[in-house]
Amino acid sequence: MSKSYTQGVRVVERLSLDIAPGEFLVLLGPSGCGKSTVLRMIAGLEEPTEGEVRLDGTYANHVHPSERDMAMVFQNYALYPTMSSRANIGFPLRIEAPGRDPGPRVEATARMLGIEDLLDRFPHQLSGGERQRVAMGRAIARHPSAFLMDEPLANLDAKLRNHLRAEIARLTRDLDVTTVYVTHDQAEAMSLGDRVAVLRGGVLQQVGTPRVVYALPENVFVAAFIGTPRINLLRGVVLAPLDGAMSIGLGRQALVLPEPLSPDHRLLRVQQGREVIVGLRSEAVRLARPAQARPGEVAISGLVEHVEFQGHEVLVHLNTGSRPALVPDLEAPRPVSRPTRRRRREGRVLDRLRDRAGTLRAGPVVVLEHPGDAGSERTEPAPAEGRLPGDLIVRTTPDHALRHGMHVPLLVDLAHLFVFDHAGVRICPAPARSPDLED
Numbered sequence: 168m169s170k171s172y173t174q175g176v177r178v179v180e181r182l183s184l185d186i187a188p189g190e191f192l193v194l195l196g197p198s199g200c201g202k203s204t205v206l207r208m209i210a211g212l213e214e215p216t217e218g219e220v221r222l223d224g225t226y227a228n229h230v231h232p233s234e235r236d237m238a239m240v241f242q243n244y245a246l247y248p249t250m251s252s253r254a255n256i257g258f259p260l261r262i263e264a265p266g267r268d269p270g271p272r273v274e275a276t277a278r279m280l281g282i283e284d285l286l287d288r289f290p291h292q293l294s295g296g297e298r299q300r301v302a303m304g305r306a307i308a309r310h311p312s313a314f315l316m317d318e319p320l321a322n323l324d325a326k327l328r329n330h331l332r333a334e335i336a337r338l339t340r341d342l343d344v345t346t347v348y349v350t351h352d353q354a355e356a357m358s359l360g361d362r363v364a365v366l367r368g369g370v371l372q373q374v375g376t377p378r379v380v381y382a383l384p385e386n387v388f389v390a391a392f393i394g395t396p397r398i399n400l401l402r403g404v405v406l407a408p409l410d411g412a413m414s415i416g417l418g419r420q421a422l423v424l425p426e427p428l429s430p431d432h433r434l435l436r437v438q439q440g441r442e443v444i445v446g447l448r449s450e451a452v453r454l455a456r457p458a459q460a461r462p463g464e465v466a467i468s469g470l471v472e473h474v475e476f477q478g479h480e481v482l483v484h485l486n487t488g489s490r491p492a493l494v495p496d497l498e499a500p501r502p503v504s505r506p507t508r509r510r511r512r513e514g515r516v517l518d519r520l521r522d523r524a525g526t527l528r529a530g531p532v533v534v535l536e537h538p539g540d541a542g543s544e545r546t547e548p549a550p551a552e553g554r555l556p557g558d559l560i561v562r563t564t565p566d567h568a569l570r571h572g573m574h575v576p577l578l579v580d581l582a583h584l585f586v587f588d589h590a591g592v593r594i595c596p597a598p599a600r601s602p603d604l605e606d
């Protein structure tokens with residue numbers, strides 16, 4: 168299905184998703200990517216501009232929200248301020264079955280959520296977490312066929328969020344109710360979802376189990392959006408000389424691919440001379456000398472730029488002489504200078520062109536700052552605005568005595584190497600190859 172609010176501008180672009188009965192599906196993406204719009208179309212609060220919503224296989228575009236047997240939970244609780252928790256939880260039951268006493272269901276729901284002692288309080292007498300529990304109670308009490316949750320934990324502090332997250336996971340599992348959950352928090356998505364659907368600019372990028380979207384991201388955006396610390400993305404170039412070992416040049420250094428080449432590495436040969444993006448999660452690199460290399464590990468080195476102490480671990484920001492690839496939607500917003508009149512006019516023309524094209528809000532997944540000069544011997548990485556120095560972040564234990572300016576040896580585990588083409592699409596591991604992870 169697609170959705171346009173203003174004519175021609177699609178905020179959801181040909182999204183196709185099958186949600187299984189009892190499944191917990193998370194819609195994940197940055198602010199404004201269309202998650203809530205998708206949820207509202209499922210709820211019936213918005214009608215798709217094109218396409219179909221099917222409920223249990225039946226065309227349902229025109230089915231009124233109240234007829235869809237779904238319960239929504241919002242970020243802002245949306246409790247009736249003049250009603251007690253008891254009345255709030257019982258409200259949908261009274262609408263559904265007027266004349267029947269909602270009491271027993273309300274009591275049972277409150278027991279399930281551990282909020283029996285809050286039933287006679289009013290919303291202004293409750294904390295944020297308690298209000299959200301009451302809102303959950305109101306959704307659960309009706310025994311709907313689906314829960315739709317729009318960032319229900321966004322207004323709570325981190326500790327409470329973790330606690331309620333665990334509660335939501337337990338409740339939805341126990342109740343076995345199909346749940347669609349919207350969030351921009353990847354950690355929340357990964358810990359809750361049976362599957363995670365990653366959206367960007369209204370376009371579905373990938374849908375899969377948390378394990379698959381983490382281990383086999385289909386493009387640079389998914390790779391960068393999921394996982395902390397964020398994956399390292401370095402601009403590289405594939406070097407495949409006829410008479411020597413194949414390698415991926417990373418500015419000042421290169422990853423030499425061990426012989427015999429693995430099937431995935433062999434496929435990289437067609438990229439010879441082309442710019443690629445190398446993705447290394449922090450677990451793919453360790454601080455160790457070349458002599459300690461295990462099979463499949465190759466040596467590079469880096470200069471310590473910054474050491475981030477986190478207690479149980481340390482994040483080391485290194486300069487390896489490569490240049491980072493930027494993922495536009497994920498970079499910190501840059502200060503916008505006031506547009507000149509000319510630029511404003513150009514903006515309007517662009518908007519009109521975009522309108523006429525009918526789509527697409529999603530630009531390129533990745534931006535290579537200076538296309539064409541990837542192979543050149545630039546030794547200094549160009550630091551992106553607002554970023555910490557260094558092009559590679561490595562996780563290590565706190566017992567390494569590291570200081571700014573130290574030169575340290577590194578081992579890269581090629582089993583954890585991702586390679587994306589210049590447009591950001593994953594080419595290694597090869598997309599067709601699906602290790603046992605793909606389920």
Ligand SMILES: Nc1ncnc2c1ncn2[C@@H]1O[C@H](COP(=O)(O)OP(=O)(O)OP(=O)(O)O)[C@@H](O)[C@H]1O
Nearest residue numbers: 172173178196197198199200201202203204205351
């Ligand atoms: N009623 C509306 N009229 C016009 N544009 C809208 C309307 N609702 C949403 N939009 C636009 O549609 C796009 C998607 O919005 P949506 O709320 O679905 O995104 P989201 O991913 O849920 O974002 P957030 O996490 O910030 O809520 C945004 O650009 C938004 O400005």
